[in-house]
Amino acid sequence: MLEIKSLGYWYQSPDESLFNDVNLKFEADQTYAIIGSSGAGKTTFLSLLAGLDQPKAGEILLDGQALTQIGLTAYRRHQVTTVFQSYNLLPYMSPINNLLTALAITESQHKGDVAYAKQQLQQLGLTDDQMTQNVQHLSGGQQQRVAIARSMCCDARLVVADEPTGNLDETNTEAIIALFQKIAHEQHKCVIIVTHEANVAAACDQTLKLSNGEFEWVTQPA
Numbered sequence: 001m002l003e004i005k006s007l008g009y010w011y012q013s014p015d016e017s018l019f020n021d022v023n024l025k026f027e028a029d030q031t032y033a034i035i036g037s038s039g040a041g042k043t044t045f046l047s048l049l050a051g052l053d054q055p056k057a058g059e060i061l062l063d064g065q066a067l068t069q070i071g072l073t074a075y076r077r078h079q080v081t082t083v084f085q086s087y088n089l090l091p092y093m094s095p096i097n098n099l100l101t102a103l104a105i106t107e108s109q110h111k112g113d114v115a116y117a118k119q120q121l122q123q124l125g126l127t128d129d130q131m132t133q134n135v136q137h138l139s140g141g142q143q144q145r146v147a148i149a150r151s152m153c154c155d156a157r158l159v160v161a162d163e164p165t166g167n168l169d170e171t172n173t174e175a176i177i178a179l180f181q182k183i184a185h186e187q188h189k190c191v192i193i194v195t196h197e198a199n200v201a202a203a204c205d206q207t208l209k210l211s212n213g214e215f216e217w218v219t220q221p222a
């Protein structure tokens with residue numbers, strides 16, 4: 001589904017490349033963990049996959065089409081969705097309105113559909129009362145559920161998440177990772193998670209380690 005070809009990236013100069021000539025494939029129906037020491041370049045790599053930045057060398061293809069060909073704005077709007085450690089919900093709004101905003105921005109077929117937004121939140125364990133509160137009044141685990149519901153309600157087949165459980169306790173971490181597994185396996189999405197947590201990586205289908213600019217499969221893809 002997603003193919004990385006001869007990818008290279010640096011911030012200041014090519015002599016300081018974070019990674020070079022990276023070739024990888026990511027498939028639907030799978031969850032991937034990306035691990036590696038702090039500063040290795042995991043977030044940078046994820047931002048390239050999310051179309052938030054452009055490679056300095058090589059290319060990224062979705063179903064054989066280069067992201068530059070699709071157009072980064074169209075790619076971000078329709079093909080990829082991002083979940084962050086800090087949830088990045090719209091403050092002062094309810095979970096329902098957060099989802100409705102995302103549905104409008106992505107021009108989803110469910111645009112304006114309150115019942116659909118409610119159903120998505122309900123599936124992730126939000127109560128009717130929680131759905132209508134200001135999101136800032138919810139716990140971290142509840143806010144991350146809203147963020148994931150928001151990522152699920154859009155039609156994007158690729159979900160990238162940067163330390164999505166970084167602010168959560170063990171119980172919420174397990175629940176959130178189980179949700180990502182469900183999204184990948186039942187909705188046929190490709191989920192790529194950057195994490196520092198060994199238990200999160202262990203719960204994913206595949207693990208990729210970034211170290212000294214090289215990516216290495218810790219568990220080989222089948």
Ligand SMILES: Nc1ncnc2c1ncn2[C@@H]1O[C@H](COP(=O)(O)OP(=O)(O)OP(=O)(O)O)[C@@H](O)[C@H]1O
Pocket residue numbers: 011012018036037038039040041042043044045
């Ligand atoms: N905008 C930027 N300009 C210049 N250098 C940057 C920029 N963003 C990140 N870097 C540098 O690039 C390197 C990789 O950063 P990145 O955030 O991708 O690593 P990471 O593996 O995600 O780290 P962590 O696990 O600590 O979040 C670091 O040395 C960082 O200082």
